[in-house]
Amino acid sequence: MKIAIETLGCKLNQAETEALQRQFVRAGFEPVQHPAEADVYILNTCTVTHTADAKARHLLRMARRQNPDIFIIATGCYAQRAAAEITAIAGVDCVVDNSEKSNLLQILSNIPSKTHTPIGKIAASAPFRTRSFLKIQDGCQNFCGYCIVPFVRSSETSVPPGSIIDEIRQRTNEGYQEVVLTGTRVGGYAFEGLDLTGLLQRILDQTKIPGVRLSSLQPQEISPELIKLWRNSRLCPHFHLSLQSGSTTVLNRMNRRYTPDEYRKAVQLIRKEVPGVAITTDVIVGFPGETDTEFEASLEFCKQMGFARIHVFSYSPRSGTAAAKMAGQVADKVKKERSRKMLALAEESANKFRESFAGEALDVLWEKQTDDGDWTGMTGNYIRVYAKSKDDLGNKKSKIKIQ
Numbered sequence: 001m002k003i004a005i006e007t008l009g010c011k012l013n014q015a016e017t018e019a020l021q022r023q024f025v026r027a028g029f030e031p032v033q034h035p036a037e038a039d040v041y042i043l044n045t046c047t048v049t050h051t052a053d054a055k056a057r058h059l060l061r062m063a064r065r066q067n068p069d070i071f072i073i074a075t076g077c078y079a080q081r082a083a084a085e086i087t088a089i090a091g092v093d094c095v096v097d098n099s100e101k102s103n104l105l106q107i108l109s110n111i112p113s114k115t116h117t118p119i120g121k122i123a124a125s126a127p128f129r130t131r132s133f134l135k136i137q138d139g140c141q142n143f144c145g146y147c148i149v150p151f152v153r154s155s156e157t158s159v160p161p162g163s164i165i166d167e168i169r170q171r172t173n174e175g176y177q178e179v180v181l182t183g184t185r186v187g188g189y190a191f192e193g194l195d196l197t198g199l200l201q202r203i204l205d206q207t208k209i210p211g212v213r214l215s216s217l218q219p220q221e222i223s224p225e226l227i228k229l230w231r232n233s234r235l236c237p238h239f240h241l242s243l244q245s246g247s248t249t250v251l252n253r254m255n256r257r258y259t260p261d262e263y264r265k266a267v268q269l270i271r272k273e274v275p276g277v278a279i280t281t282d283v284i285v286g287f288p289g290e291t292d293t294e295f296e297a298s299l300e301f302c303k304q305m306g307f308a309r310i311h312v313f314s315y316s317p318r319s320g321t322a323a324a325k326m327a328g329q330v331a332d333k334v335k336k337e338r339s340r341k342m343l344a345l346a347e348e349s350a351n352k353f354r355e356s357f358a359g360e361a362l363d364v365l366w367e368k369q370t371d372d373g374d375w376t377g378m379t380g381n382y383i384r385v386y387a388k389s390k391d392d393l394g395n396k397k398s399k400i401k402i403q
């Protein structure tokens with residue numbers, strides 16, 4: 001049987017999709033890119049914004065249009081939040097909660113056959129990628145005002161360190177060059193007294209994986225002990241540090257647990273210890289009650305931070321969250337204009353960051369060839385680079401001079 005799995009949303013979802021793909025391949029499924037070629041299609045959905053929901057509906061409908069006989073499963077955060085809404089989409093055969101996502105293989109084998117043959121034999125190998133996403137933690141109970149995640153993910157749990165080490169060793173043996181450790185709140189990792197610092201130290205000591213990257217942290221999770229680990233060059237010089245707003249009052253209304261000043265101190269500490277580091281972030285514009293002055297403060301703060309990349313989100317009310325009920329919802333026209341300004345800054349800031357490495361030699365993990373025959377890959381500090389080479393660079397690391 002052929003299976004196509006697609007993912008929307010965050011790196012945690014990507015890690016879960018990767019784990020699913022591994023399970024299905026081991027059970028004999030052949031992974032394919034497009035629903036049109038598949039017997040089974042799984043969409044791992046996201047519900048962080050209205051746009052994420054709309055994308056999921058679009059992909060599910062398109063899969064059915066492209067392949068009337070395919071068996072369609074929707075899972076992930078949107079499926080968890082609005083199962084009835086998704087079930088009503090013509091053509092979705094099965095909706096599976098986040099909590100049951102890891103049992104999808106089992107669930108599928110218990111569903112009476114519609115178009116598919118029984119699950120087959122173990123497959124020898126599968127075409128995986130250069131960089132592997134690994135889930136180490138799930139759930140968040142912070143209840144930030146805008147966020148639907150605590151309602152659609154479990155309470156906080158962490159994967160035992162032994163399992164994480166085994167998984168990383170396995171992926172190293174498969175030829176992976178880098179693992180990205182993901183979770184809803186990676187900085188909240190806690191297993192029998194072991195925190196994220198302890199876990200990273202164990203990974204460095206007990207595995208040979210050449211590169212380790214973290215998906216996302218919050219400023220209050222940055223400590224001198226944690227950052228000292230980056231003296232080991234196997235930890236990629238890249239921190240995704242969620243900001244959400246650079247205004248003290250907006251952060252307060254969001255129920256974030258830091259001030260812009262604390263955020264600045266975390267960034268200063270990282271930059272002092274990790275030369276050439278990329279600091280990327282997420283920013284929400286148009287949070288309820290956000291005044292022009294608060295937005296300008298946020299914009300100015302982002303400018304000062306010199307981010308390597310800013311993901312800009314227009315605030316999108318999610319029913320059930322505190323912010324959805326707040327007074328002072330910002331008009332769409334205003335959100336659009338603020339988003340335009342923040343995106344312009346994001347572009348300027350990213351260009352400045354990239355240009356600051358011109359002439360320097362950086363390590364690159366090469367991924368694949370583009371349609372034009374150039375090789376493309378990422379530096380440790382998250383700069384996408386392109387090069388011409390007659391050699392096969394796929395999944396290799398090399399140092400190149402950036403132009």
Ligand code: SF4
Binds near residue numbers: 147
């Ligand atoms: S920390 Fe806040 S934004 Fe992040 S998942 Fe938890 S509630 Fe959502």
